[in-house]
Amino acid sequence: MWKKHKELLPVLKISSLLSSNSCILLSKRCLLQLSSVKGVGSSVCPKTFSVNFSTISEVHKEKKIAKKLNPISNDFSSLDLMDPIQESLNKVFKFEKMVGCQQPVLSSLPTAEDMLVKAKTGTGKTVAFLVAALEKLKNNSPNTWNAVLAGRHKVSILIIAPTRELAIQILAESQKICKFLPLKSVLICGGEMKRPQINNLTKQRCDIVVATPGRLLDILHSNEVMKTIFSKTRILILDEADRLLELGFKEEMEKIMTFLPTKERETLLFSATLNKETKHVAASTLKKNYLHIDCIPENEVESHHQIRQSYIISPFSQQLPLILDIIRKSKESNPLSKIIVFFPTANMVGYFSQVFNAIIGLEIIELHSRLNQIQRVGASKNFRAAMGGILFTTDVSARGIDYPDVTLILQVGIPITRDLYIHRVGRTGRAGKDGEAIMILSPYEKPFLKELNNLNVKEDVRHSPVFSASKKENIAKLQSIIRKAPKQESMECFFTWVGYMRGIFGKHKLDYEKINAASSEFAKHMLGIASPPTINKETDQKTRLHNLNEEKTNVNISDETGTMEGGRNTVQTRGSPKSSSFKVRKSTNRIASKVNGRN
Numbered sequence: 001m002w003k004k005h006k007e008l009l010p011v012l013k014i015s016s017l018l019s020s021n022s023c024i025l026l027s028k029r030c031l032l033q034l035s036s037v038k039g040v041g042s043s044v045c046p047k048t049f050s051v052n053f054s055t056i057s058e059v060h061k062e063k064k065i066a067k068k069l070n071p072i073s074n075d076f077s078s079l080d081l082m083d084p085i086q087e088s089l090n091k092v093f094k095f096e097k098m099v100g101c102q103q104p105v106l107s108s109l110p111t112a113e114d115m116l117v118k119a120k121t122g123t124g125k126t127v128a129f130l131v132a133a134l135e136k137l138k139n140n141s142p143n144t145w146n147a148v149l150a151g152r153h154k155v156s157i158l159i160i161a162p163t164r165e166l167a168i169q170i171l172a173e174s175q176k177i178c179k180f181l182p183l184k185s186v187l188i189c190g191g192e193m194k195r196p197q198i199n200n201l202t203k204q205r206c207d208i209v210v211a212t213p214g215r216l217l218d219i220l221h222s223n224e225v226m227k228t229i230f231s232k233t234r235i236l237i238l239d240e241a242d243r244l245l246e247l248g249f250k251e252e253m254e255k256i257m258t259f260l261p262t263k264e265r266e267t268l269l270f271s272a273t274l275n276k277e278t279k280h281v282a283a284s285t286l287k288k289n290y291l292h293i294d295c296i297p298e299n300e301v302e303s304h305h306q307i308r309q310s311y312i313i314s315p316f317s318q319q320l321p322l323i324l325d326i327i328r329k330s331k332e333s334n335p336l337s338k339i340i341v342f343f344p345t346a347n348m349v350g351y352f353s354q355v356f357n358a359i360i361g362l363e364i365i366e367l368h369s370r371l372n373q374i375q376r377v378g379a380s381k382n383f384r385a386a387m388g389g390i391l392f393t394t395d396v397s398a399r400g401i402d403y404p405d406v407t408l409i410l411q412v413g414i415p416i417t418r419d420l421y422i423h424r425v426g427r428t429g430r431a432g433k434d435g436e437a438i439m440i441l442s443p444y445e446k447p448f449l450k451e452l453n454n455l456n457v458k459e460d461v462r463h464s465p466v467f468s469a470s471k472k473e474n475i476a477k478l479q480s481i482i483r484k485a486p487k488q489e490s491m492e493c494f495f496t497w498v499g500y501m502r503g504i505f506g507k508h509k510l511d512y513e514k515i516n517a518a519s520s521e522f523a524k525h526m527l528g529i530a531s532p533p534t535i536n537k538e539t540d541q542k543t544r545l546h547n548l549n550e551e552k553t554n555v556n557i558s559d560e561t562g563t564m565e566g567g568r569n570t571v572q573t574r575g576s577p578k579s580s581s582f583k584v585r586k587s588t589n590r591i592a593s594k595v596n597g598r599n
Ligand SMILES: Nc1ncnc2c1ncn2[C@@H]1O[C@H](COP(=O)(O)OP(=O)(O)OP(=O)(O)O)[C@@H](O)[C@H]1O
Pocket: 046, 095, 096, 097, 098, 099, 102, 119, 120, 121, 122, 123, 124, 125, 126, 127, 271, 272, 399, 400, 401, 402, 426, 430, 431
């Protein structure tokens, strides 16, 4: 039947296949359009899930396979998963229905094909890839699976994520899914001592490794025995694959791959965003006949419709009171509201955390790369556990992190790319819940809005730029706090901000005159620097802030790379991260103590 129709059916509507409860044949050059299937997903999801989870817009497949996709049920129990996994989903996760990409991914099993999966933020990709990896491993061969169960097969599954926080989160999920299996999951990431991590690999059972690229590569190079340990890796997963395959990580990833088997390895790439360029790189890392599962229908954008998104154009002079106003309003309307505020650089997070902590009634949790590992883990844990709470952070928290019940995302300034905007916003509205995202931009940053063209980001008219008497009081209060900040620390903050912005300004073709105007306003109103240095070619070079108008230099400036495990190419604008971090923290603590009269 397939042969007969394949020329006639380059595009198949999955609805007809579903209604007849039939077997779906995927064949070379075949493109299945599942995007408009109703009733597969949302209607049978748990209450909290309202998004159109289980729609697939494309499934590309080169080799002929036959697969059953159950049209009626998207219960996990309808799948032929091994008992220990069913038990874990049922008793540990307490999940009944599949959501997001879970049905398309898991229904395609058993398959030995590589996978490229794109699905919106917060739609359950972690469980999808963990279950897929374990099932794939089991189906690899009875010998392999028996060896794995008996603990004779090291590092069968390797999962790589771009940040420590995300790796820790995946590790926890991995331990949960393996609750009824004898498999052990271990963490390899920076910020922790290397020796115990090496011991975890060499001296004990270790079936699943969750790693960040920098430390993993470091450990791979540390010891000849690592080649043997990783020689049996059967499944490689890249979470946030587009990030791991772009500049800053790509080189490390390529080196890591040289330690892994090629032929026997199956690779799974997952992300909520995959632009043309990264899709191309991603495809080139997969075996030819990979399965492409795109859960975002062609006519839909990558962000969620249930997240209300808006922007406010506000001069720097009004941004600090505006932030305060938005936070206060959110807390007034719901004392349990959980808020994440994104700033462009780690210095800014450190600095403004202390500024806002000096305001009575606010308790800010700060999280960025310049904290040590204990502080990072502590901050992440505290915010996760907080019923309400305010987190000031950088892009270390932008991707993959699943803090429960975040109600508001506030972005101060421009994210480096449209994709990062989507990931930041995706920290709310997870698992079908509602959420809100507001972005505060200076008039200089307005051109960035073009990049968000179809994302339904509306101008926010609720927060008027005209300030009442009480808000004017806030302005005075905030100004007095920042005026007391040690000058050197304000200057550091200023330079890192300029470093961050230079790529973005370059991209939007702002000349030195405009950059100077923007920098001067930023310095004066956000940092209390009365006469900031002029940014010209000379100061640019002095501070190693070259290529002001270069388009693609922005990638490595943000804290995202600086803080992540990779990013060997990271440009540090001033000083080493450690010394700078110490200064920022010390200085900003000084701001708080001065304001509180303790100094
Ligand atoms: N089948 C399910 N039923 C109910 N909740 C689920 C299900 N699968 C996952 N979740 C929950 O949905 C939330 C988001 O899942 P997850 O963090 O895996 O999303 P993601 O798609 O990886 O997001 P991101 O793109 O931001 O990395 C988590 O809290 C997770 O526990």
